[in-house]
Amino acid sequence: MIAYIIRRLLLLPIILIGVTFLIFCMFSLLSPMERLATYVNDPSTLKNPQAAERIIEKYHLNDPFPLGYIQWVKRIAKFDLGWSQAANQPVWDAICQRFPATLELVIYSIVPVILVGIWLGVISAVHHNDIIDQSIRVTAIVGWSLPTFIFGLLVLFVFYGILGWLPPGRLSTWAQDIVYTGTNFHSYTHLVTIDALLNGNIPIFVDALRHLCAPIITLSYVYWAFLLRIARSSMLDTLRKDYIRTARAKGVDEHTVIHKHAERNALIPVVTIAGMLIIGMLGGVVVAETVFTYPGLGFWAATAAQQLDYGSVIGFALLFALIMVVGNLVVDVSYAFIDPRVRLE
Amino acid sequence: MNRTLRKLFSNATSLLGIILLVFFIIIAIFAPVLAPPLSDDPYQIPRMSWDVNPQPPGFPMSDNIKDMYKYIGKEVKYDKAICGTAQGGYDIFYGLIWGTRTAFKIGITTVFSAMLIGLFIGSIAAYFGRWVDEVLMRITDIFLSFPFLVAAMVLTTILGRGLNKVMIALIAFGWMGYARVIRGSILSAKEETYVMAAKALGVRDGKIIWRHLLPNTIFPVLIQASMNIGTMVVTAATLSFLGVGAPLGYADWGQMVSFARNWIVGAPGHAGQYWYSVFYPGIFIILFVLAWNLIGDALRDILDPRLRGEL
Numbered sequence: 001m002i003a004y005i006i007r008r009l010l011l012l013p014i015i016l017i018g019v020t021f022l023i024f025c026m027f028s029l030l031s032p033m034e035r036l037a038t039y040v041n042d043p044s045t046l047k048n049p050q051a052a053e054r055i056i057e058k059y060h061l062n063d064p065f066p067l068g069y070i071q072w073v074k075r076i077a078k079f080d081l082g083w084s085q086a087a088n089q090p091v092w093d094a095i096c097q098r099f100p101a102t103l104e105l106v107i108y109s110i111v112p113v114i115l116v117g118i119w120l121g122v123i124s125a126v127h128h129n130d131i132i133d134q135s136i137r138v139t140a141i142v143g144w145s146l147p148t149f150i151f152g153l154l155v156l157f158v159f160y161g162i163l164g165w166l167p168p169g170r171l172s173t174w175a176q177d178i179v180y181t182g183t184n185f186h187s188y189t190h191l192v193t194i195d196a197l198l199n200g201n202i203p204i205f206v207d208a209l210r211h212l213c214a215p216i217i218t219l220s221y222v223y224w225a226f227l228l229r230i231a232r233s234s235m236l237d238t239l240r241k242d243y244i245r246t247a248r249a250k251g252v253d254e255h256t257v258i259h260k261h262a263e264r265n266a267l268i269p270v271v272t273i274a275g276m277l278i279i280g281m282l283g284g285v286v287v288a289e290t291v292f293t294y295p296g297l298g299f300w301a302a303t304a305a306q307q308l309d310y311g312s313v314i315g316f317a318l319l320f321a322l323i324m325v326v327g328n329l330v331v332d333v334s335y336a337f338i339d340p341r342v343r344l345e
Numbered sequence: 346m347n348r349t350l351r352k353l354f355s356n357a358t359s360l361l362g363i364i365l366l367v368f369f370i371i372i373a374i375f376a377p378v379l380a381p382p383l384s385d386d387p388y389q390i391p392r393m394s395w396d397v398n399p400q401p402p403g404f405p406m407s408d409n410i411k412d413m414y415k416y417i418g419k420e421v422k423y424d425k426a427i428c429g430t431a432q433g434g435y436d437i438f439y440g441l442i443w444g445t446r447t448a449f450k451i452g453i454t455t456v457f458s459a460m461l462i463g464l465f466i467g468s469i470a471a472y473f474g475r476w477v478d479e480v481l482m483r484i485t486d487i488f489l490s491f492p493f494l495v496a497a498m499v500l501t502t503i504l505g506r507g508l509n510k511v512m513i514a515l516i517a518f519g520w521m522g523y524a525r526v527i528r529g530s531i532l533s534a535k536e537e538t539y540v541m542a543a544k545a546l547g548v549r550d551g552k553i554i555w556r557h558l559l560p561n562t563i564f565p566v567l568i569q570a571s572m573n574i575g576t577m578v579v580t581a582a583t584l585s586f587l588g589v590g591a592p593l594g595y596a597d598w599g600q601m602v603s604f605a606r607n608w609i610v611g612a613p614g615h616a617g618q619y620w621y622s623v624f625y626p627g628i629f630i631i632l633f634v635l636a637w638n639l640i641g642d643a644l645r646d647i648l649d650p651r652l653r654g655e656l
Contacts, residue, residue: 011483018487029503141358141642145635147579149586150602150627153609161610161617283494287583291606301495305502306588317491317499325490 004336012329019321020076024069027314035061038082038311076318082311086304091315094300100190101170102285102296107191108212109219110278117224118270121231125266126258128236136228143225148284152218152291159214166214168292175207215288222284223277230273231266238266268338275331279324352647353640362639365632372445380442381422383414388443388596393426394434399608399622402429429621431604435594437625443596444626447508448633451581452574455515459577460570462516463523464563468554470524471531482528485521493518497580501589508597511581511590519577523566530562572641575634582630598633601626 027035036052039059056062060071075081081091089097124136159166171179171192178185178201179192185204187195193212196205238244239262247257286298293299297316304312353359372379376387383391394400394407406424414421428437470481488496500514534540535558543553582599584590586606591597605623610616 011486014483015486015490018483019490022487026500026503138358141638142635145575145631145638147582147630147634149583149599150623150630153602153606153623153627157609157617157623280492283492286494286498286587290587301498302587302589305498308502310503313499313502317495320492320495321490324492328490 001336005333008329008332012325015325016322019325020073020318021069023314023318023321024072026317027072027310028065028068030310032056032061034310038314041083081315081318084300084304084312084315085309086307086312087300091311094312095297095315095319098295098297098300101192101294102289102298104191104193105212105215105219105288105294105296106278106281106285108193109216109223109281112216113220113223113227113277114274116220117227117274118231118267120224121228121270122235122258122263122266124228124232125235125239128239137232140225140228143221144229146222148218148222148287149291151221152215152288155214155218156291166210168211168214168294170208170211170295171204172207172211175204178204211292211294215292215294218291219281219284219288223281227270227274227277231270234269235262235266238262241265271335271338275327275334279327279331282320282323349644349647353643356643356647358639359643362636362643365636366640369445369449369633369636372442373449376442376446380439382443383419383421388447390435390440390443390594390596392434392594393430393436396430396434397432399432399605399619400426400430400434402427402621404430407434428625431601431622432608433594433604435601435604437601437621440596440601441598441625441629444598444601444629445633447591447595447597448578448630451508451512451515452578452637455512455519455577455581456570456574458512458516459519459573460523460566462520463525464527464559464566466520467524467527468531468559471528472535472550472554472558478528481524485524488518489521491518494580494583498584498587498589501584506589506592508591508595511584514584515577515580519573522569522573526569527559527562527566530565531558534558534562568641568644571637571644575637575641578637579630579634598626598630602630 036055039055039061059075060068063071079092081095083089084091084094087094087097120136120140124133127133155166156168160168179187179195185195185199185201188198189195192208193205196202196208239258241262244257244262247261248254252261285296286302288294289296289298290302297319301313301316303309304316353363392410393404394410396407404426406421406426411421411424426436426438428441431437431440466481466485470478491499496518497511497514500517501511504510504513531554540553540557543557548557581590582597582602585597585599586603588603591600593600602623605619605626608619609623611618
């Protein structure tokens with residue numbers, strides 16, 4: 001167990017070097033002028049050769065490739081990621097400012113995905129091949145085929161266009177006035193729903209939740225469809241095992257067989273996949289936030305990409321890759337805790 | 346093989362998948378007949394008007410555009426927007442038809458190239474083992490450390506707009522799954538006696554991989570490939586939707602949906618008045634992906650020996 005975790009931790013620096021190197025390679029595909037532009041907050045500087053020269057000197061943009069990489073890593077270690085034109089502030093500040101909004105969205109999306117996905121998957125497996133199973137399967141495969149951005153537009157159309165229940169954005173204008181400029185509202189966590197509760201301001205809480213609902217539905221739909229399929233096939237596999245037959249032969253009642261004997265074993269692979277799914281949600285965030293103009297990291301990155309604001313895009317890629325690396329590590333280690341067979345390798 | 350095909354055709358869901366796929370293949374083949382191109386680049390969607398607003402189905406081509414075509418000496422073979430026009434007067438019907446070709450082009454090119462890279466890296470890693478395996482698999486891990494959509498978006502942004510750039514980005518971050526699957530299969534297959542025999546006879550390593558190992562291990566990879574075509578097409582469409590994919594006016598379903606984005610809610614009191622601008626391209630993307638997913642799903646069930654006899 002310890003050996004496995006140590007081996008896994010030793011890999012971490014290698015992966016980190018590889019990931020940063022890959023991003024630096026992509027960065028190097030840009031022309032020198034475009035690279036220069038990512039560090040400039042005023043376009044007129046580029047027209048002034050001396051100023052441009054100073055920035056090239058300062059950021060080592062003319063260094064040979066390996067030296068350039070080392071200088072670049074040193075800079076990102078100091079959180080100097082350049083200037084974001086899309087946000088009109090340094091990239092790192094832009095990330096810090098938008099991170100809570102995205103975190104809030106992801107946290108609220110994970111819970112329904114895992115609960116609904118696993119629950120339906122187990123039901124589907126227990127009722128293998130009858131009408132319940134068939135209809136759940138069809139819903140799942142249609143869900144899996146429904147691209148996030150189309151589903152998001154559908155949600156926007158129904159819940160905003162027709163019903164007017166779930167508006168886009170993060171807060172209504174009146175709520176923004178209170179949260180961002182008001183004097184009585186304290187932002188403890190920057191997660192608006194939690195802050196609203198801590199401040200005892202129920203209308204703000206309701207407003208924030210109303211804005212969150214649509215992106216949550218959009219983000220979670222695809223993932224519960226996927227998780228359902230994994231849970232179903234894993235459960236089907238387990239139900240065919242000998243010890244299940246033994247339990248049934250001994251006269252254990254069906255409820256205990258399914259929920260005590262089968263489910264616990266069947267859900268082991270589901271846990272890893274669930275971990276990977278949560279990480280995979282990071283991609284869906286870009287789409288869900290863009291559709292609903294929800295002011296998080298994904299919306300910012302998509303806007304930056306449209307404006308060819310390379311500094312922001314690179315910073316965004318770096319952040320998400322790091323989150324994913326750490327997330328994968330956590331999943332692997334927790335998997336070793338759950339499934340003893342992994343440790344033996 | 347025959348048994349597989351028979352099963353594919355006898356299963357209701359996979360049959361639906363096949364029918365849908367045939368429908369799309371026919372559209373792609375007969376695109377020049379169904380929607381005759383008006384400009385030299387057939388993938389450029391013709392505009393029916395210079396108006397920003399989407400126009401309802403049956404909207405006739407405006408006179409000044411007809412005059413323009415007459416002026417440059419092009420024959421206008423059709424002058425009605427059967428499915429309406431998208432934002433900017435782009436003809437939806439034309440975009441749907443030629444977008445089918447785009448979808449096939451993206452799906453098949455990216456999946457085929459990604460599969461080749463994956464097969465190459467995975468089989469070499471598994472066959473030679475030890476440090477070769479270690480190095481190649483760590484490289485695979487590094488590429489897997491990016492959410493696919495994010496990686497594709499970043500690389501496309503850096504390379505610049507255009508369909509080829511999108512495909513390069515999708516291939517660059519799309520090969521890892523194949524490498525892992527083929528590595529797993531070859532790791533277990535290389536201990537088989539026929540490989541030992543080939544080695545004992547002095548057959549070259551490359552030939553053992555190519556002639557003996559790959560034909561015996563490639564099936565799971567092919568299933569994965571068929572399921573991946575849908576994913577690749579959706580990702581490309583998503584990139585277009587986010588505004589970093591195909592250039593403006595290119596016949597691409599994702600871009601047509603992004604055209605519809607600003608109009609989906611409609612004017613106050615007229616919710617859904619522009620339904621056609623998102624409905625048609627949306628339904629085409631969904632059906633295209635569904636077709637591949639249904640076929641891939643059925644193939645997996647049929648070829649998975651554990652589920653045999655239960656279908």
